[in-house]
Amino acid sequence: MSQGRLTALIVTFLVFLVAMWAWIAVADLSPRLGLDLQGGVSANLLPAPGQGEIDEELLDQTVSTIRERVDALGVAEPDIARQGDTIQVQLPGVADQEQARDIIGRTAQLQFRPVIGQLPPGSVSGGDEPSDAPTDDGSETPDDGASQTPDDAASEAPTASATASGQTCDQRNDLSVPDPGQEVVLCLRGVDDQGEDLPRELWTQLRLGPAEVTGSDLADAQAQLDPNSLGQAWSTLLEFDGEGAQAFQEVTGRLACLQGPQRGLAIVLDNIVEQAPPVAPQVACEQGIAGGSAVVEARTEGEARDLALVLKAGALPIQLDFGTFQTVSPTLGQDSLDAGLLAGLLGLVLVAIYLIVLYRGMGLAAVLELLLFGATVFGLIIVLGETIGFTLTLAGIAGVIVSIGIAADSSIIYRERYRDEVRAGRTIRTAADHAFTKAFRTNLTGNTVSFLAAVVLYLLAVGPVRGFAFTLGLSTLVDTLLFSTFTRGAFGLIARNAKLANAPLMGLRSGVTSEQLAAATVTGPKGRSTSGKPRRKVKGGGRR
Amino acid sequence: MSTDNVLADPPPRSEDSDSRLARLLTGRSDVDFVGRSRQWLILTLVVLGISLAALLIRGLNFSIEFTGGSSFVEEGATNDFTADDLNNTLAEFGITDAIVQIVDDGTGAQISTPAISDLGGVDDLQVARAIEEVTGGDVSVSTIGPRWGDAVTSQAVRALLVFLVLVVAYITIRFEWRMAVAAVATLAHDVIVTVGLYALAGFTVSPSTVIAVLTILGYSLYDTVVVFDRITEDTGRLTGLSTEPYGQVANRALNNVLVRSLSTSITSVIPVASLLVVGANLLGADTLSDLALALFIGMTVGTYSSIIVATPILVWLKERGRSYT
Numbered sequence: 001m002s003q004g005r006l007t008a009l010i011v012t013f014l015v016f017l018v019a020m021w022a023w024i025a026v027a028d029l030s031p032r033l034g035l036d037l038q039g040g041v042s043a044n045l046l047p048a049p050g051q052g053e054i055d056e057e058l059l060d061q062t063v064s065t066i067r068e069r070v071d072a073l074g075v076a077e078p079d080i081a082r083q084g085d086t087i088q089v090q091l092p093g094v095a096d097q098e099q100a101r102d103i104i105g106r107t108a109q110l111q112f113r114p115v116i117g118q119l120p121p122g123s124v125s126g127g128d129e130p131s132d133a134p135t136d137d138g139s140e141t142p143d144d145g146a147s148q149t150p151d152d153a154a155s156e157a158p159t160a161s162a163t164a165s166g167q168t169c170d171q172r173n174d175l176s177v178p179d180p181g182q183e184v185v186l187c188l189r190g191v192d193d194q195g196e197d198l199p200r201e202l203w204t205q206l207r208l209g210p211a212e213v214t215g216s217d218l219a220d221a222q223a224q225l226d227p228n229s230l231g232q233a234w235s236t237l238l239e240f241d242g243e244g245a246q247a248f249q250e251v252t253g254r255l256a257c258l259q260g261p262q263r264g265l266a267i268v269l270d271n272i273v274e275q276a277p278p279v280a281p282q283v284a285c286e287q288g289i290a291g292g293s294a295v296v297e298a299r300t301e302g303e304a305r306d307l308a309l310v311l312k313a314g315a316l317p318i319q320l321d322f323g324t325f326q327t328v329s330p331t332l333g334q335d336s337l338d339a340g341l342l343a344g345l346l347g348l349v350l351v352a353i354y355l356i357v358l359y360r361g362m363g364l365a366a367v368l369e370l371l372l373f374g375a376t377v378f379g380l381i382i383v384l385g386e387t388i389g390f391t392l393t394l395a396g397i398a399g400v401i402v403s404i405g406i407a408a409d410s411s412i413i414y415r416e417r418y419r420d421e422v423r424a425g426r427t428i429r430t431a432a433d434h435a436f437t438k439a440f441r442t443n444l445t446g447n448t449v450s451f452l453a454a455v456v457l458y459l460l461a462v463g464p465v466r467g468f469a470f471t472l473g474l475s476t477l478v479d480t481l482l483f484s485t486f487t488r489g490a491f492g493l494i495a496r497n498a499k500l501a502n503a504p505l506m507g508l509r510s511g512v513t514s515e516q517l518a519a520a521t522v523t524g525p526k527g528r529s530t531s532g533k534p535r536r537k538v539k540g541g542g543r544r
Numbered sequence: 545m546s547t548d549n550v551l552a553d554p555p556p557r558s559e560d561s562d563s564r565l566a567r568l569l570t571g572r573s574d575v576d577f578v579g580r581s582r583q584w585l586i587l588t589l590v591v592l593g594i595s596l597a598a599l600l601i602r603g604l605n606f607s608i609e610f611t612g613g614s615s616f617v618e619e620g621a622t623n624d625f626t627a628d629d630l631n632n633t634l635a636e637f638g639i640t641d642a643i644v645q646i647v648d649d650g651t652g653a654q655i656s657t658p659a660i661s662d663l664g665g666v667d668d669l670q671v672a673r674a675i676e677e678v679t680g681g682d683v684s685v686s687t688i689g690p691r692w693g694d695a696v697t698s699q700a701v702r703a704l705l706v707f708l709v710l711v712v713a714y715i716t717i718r719f720e721w722r723m724a725v726a727a728v729a730t731l732a733h734d735v736i737v738t739v740g741l742y743a744l745a746g747f748t749v750s751p752s753t754v755i756a757v758l759t760i761l762g763y764s765l766y767d768t769v770v771v772f773d774r775i776t777e778d779t780g781r782l783t784g785l786s787t788e789p790y791g792q793v794a795n796r797a798l799n800n801v802l803v804r805s806l807s808t809s810i811t812s813v814i815p816v817a818s819l820l821v822v823g824a825n826l827l828g829a830d831t832l833s834d835l836a837l838a839l840f841i842g843m844t845v846g847t848y849s850s851i852i853v854a855t856p857i858l859v860w861l862k863e864r865g866r867s868y869t
Contacts, residue, residue: 046695084699097669323692324609327672329682331619340832343822347815354811395755398835401819402759405812405843406766409804412811413770416804442773445718446766452710453762457755460703461696465755468835472759 010489032385034393039330040092048319061309110215115264119205169203180211188273212251217244221311223304234304245292253288340397366411373407396467403475414439432495595740607750610693618653622680696751726858752834760842767850791859809847
């Protein structure tokens with residue numbers, strides 16, 4: 001490999017590194033810190049035993065239910081994620097820990113309530129109506145069929161409301177499950193034509209009667225495709241158990257006698273009205289929907305599935321147990337962060353000293369490699385925090401610290417290989433090149449095993465293990481990248497530079513006995529007669 | 545290094561007067577690892593025996609993460625208080641078997657209790673508030689349900705099995721099945737010795753320890769793979785005409801990577817050791833110190849075994865088969 005290409009390798013790597021840090025500096029980014037480093041509440045929830053098979057969809061719905069609740073709590077940057085069967089909740093800087101624990105551990109509550117009237121978004125006195133007009137007129141119109149006549153609600157007497165009707169939906173942050181026996185005013189989730197949630201201030205509020213049917217009355221819910229519709233019409237099928245079927249028939253029979261929004265039966269999860277589909281026009285007054293099953297039409301497959309999940313989450317409550325519940329004070333978090341950084345720095349310095357003692361000048365180059373390794377890993381942690389939301393935890397810092405050993409090992413393998421090659425009689429330049437080829441293969445093999453371990457841990461383990469595995473895997477990749485670019489380039493260039501190669505302080509000639517150097521003289525591959533003279537080593541690029 | 549005066553007359557190897565260290569650093573170490581494998585075998589068996597015995601007799605000391613319980617870390621106290629004050633506060637909640645430690649010159653405290661949710665609806669957050677009232681500092685709470693440790697461990701065991709299958713496949717493809725067998729046997733050795741040491745010393749086993757043991761697996765394999773890589777390369781030069789036995793070549797390869805193995809271990813253990821020292825002096829950083837301790841032990845054992853255990857097993861497997869592949 002020519003001098004020019006070696007330089008190109010170094011430049012490529014440095015350009016990448018500088019570009020990354022330039023972006024970090026310009027965008028003023030900092031690492032996303034985990035709860036253990038910045039303080040807050042963190043919990044791991046496990047499904048309670050004895051609930052049979054719990055499918056992933058149901059867990060995902062549980063996650064989004066918890067997320068809704070946490071959003072209402074007004075926590076900045078909450079992190080709620082499912083890891084296998086475990087749900088991890090991270091809430092930085094929560095003031096009321098009791099409340100936080102209460103709302104994240106609670107089972108979702110599903111209620112069916114008749115719509116009494118409608119309040120417009122924003123305030124009681126009308127205003128902007130969300131522009132989601134009903135798009136199909138089936139036997140039952142999904143969600144927003146009821147949202148067209150704002151006047152009704154304003155004319156209702158506001159006195160009966162149990163909850164604060166003067167507030168807009170974005171201000172409402174009470175998390176209580178409404179009393180099933182009371183009339184309440186709740187917010188109806190507003191969605192646009194694509195089925196995406198609208199901002200909360202555009203949501204309408206509905207006045208609702210007491211709960212007539214609850215989640216425990218529902219046996220099952222699933223999305224289905226109407227067989228007669230050529231794959232177009234999706235709907236959600238609701239199936240009630242015996243008592244539920246009766247209650248459902250009663251309430252739908254009563255609603256069928258009414259007109260307008262008051263035909264709507266609101267599906268309430270916790271304290272948000274997910275939809276309020278009206279009873280279909282053909283349902284007879286006082287007769288209701290019999291047979292213990294009903295269908296809610298949907299505009300899209302996604303909408304049908306979402307509703308089915310909402311219903312299931314309430315109908316088949318997943319009882320969650322706290323696997324862990326932790327609060328970390330900001331001081332403790334800061335202390336942990338400092339300790340982690342201190343340990344990393346200390347480790348780096350000691351390893352650097354060791355490398356310099358062992359390899360002199362080449363050790364110094366190895367220290368430079370270590371520093372670049374650190375700068376790359378740290379930069380990537382910041383960038384990944386920004387782009388994919390990677391959160392740095394204490395265990396993650398431990399992963400980085402452990403990987404210092406892996407990075408140092410690559411430098412060591414290269415240098416030991418190099419010495420072997422010189423001992424075997426190669427010149428410094430060819431030894432450097434041959435050593436790279438062999439050391440890189442070893443590096444790839446070893447790092448494959450480490451990377452495999454990190455990936456398996458990341459995918460299969462829970463809790464803090466994942467942060468550890470992530471940084472360990474990341475560091476392994478960075479190590480191989482650095483090794484094949486900067487390390488290769490720097491070592492190659494030094495070996496090609498006569499002055500550096502022969503300077504005793506560089507150590508390119510240390511670790512090799514005079515006897516072996518002599519052997520190199522005699523049996524050197526190209527039949528060189530001496531090995532001590534500097535100029536012979538500078539053949540590489542043909543220029544210097 | 546001044547070379548000129550000796551260039552003409554290199555001393556013969558047998559009369560090498562350099563110290564062992566000098567020979568090691570100049571690539572002339574010639575310890576007979578493989579030839580003496582019987583000694584190593586006995587030593588290894590003794591160590592394994594002690595480890596297993598310790599595990600059976602003493603058992604492991606599991607942390608509250610496995611048994612369920614709460615730990616409270618108090619920092620920056622503004623009032624004077626004693627361990628008795630805290631014990632009295634805890635007693636008001638019916639907690640009588642807590643372990644209370646006062647640290648940081650009396651401004652910090654670390655308390656662990658068994659699962660308090662069993663104690664008639666006692667709430668860990670209320671306990672934390674009560675401690676804050678006594679001390680005037682900040683209290684961090686960590687409560688672990690009794691099922692958490694099992695959940696973490698069963699996940700870890702699953703991860704371990706998947707990892708082993710992948711690694712055996714990888715080594716078999718990259719090298720050969722005998723190396724895979726030798727590597728996994730070495731791995732088992734490392735884990736047994738590490739766990740045995742935990743039992744012997746009575747160190748606390750937490751989920752972090754489990755993570756660390758998984759990492760040791762990766763590390764131990766990494767080390768073994770580097771050694772095997774070199775052996776493969778060196779023995780690859782053997783031809784059918786060669787009279788040199790596999791064991792001898794393998795032994796030379798081992799000696800060649802000895803400096804690397806030792807250096808790597810030292811550079812790996814240094815950061816872990818600093819993690820251990822810093823973590824041990826930090827309140828509530830159990831994750832750090834638990835990880836570091838198990839890594840520290842495991843890495844040391846891993847280096848030793850990749851030389852003393854892995855290669856003799858490999859040579860034994862190879863020479864049984866009597867073919868150089």
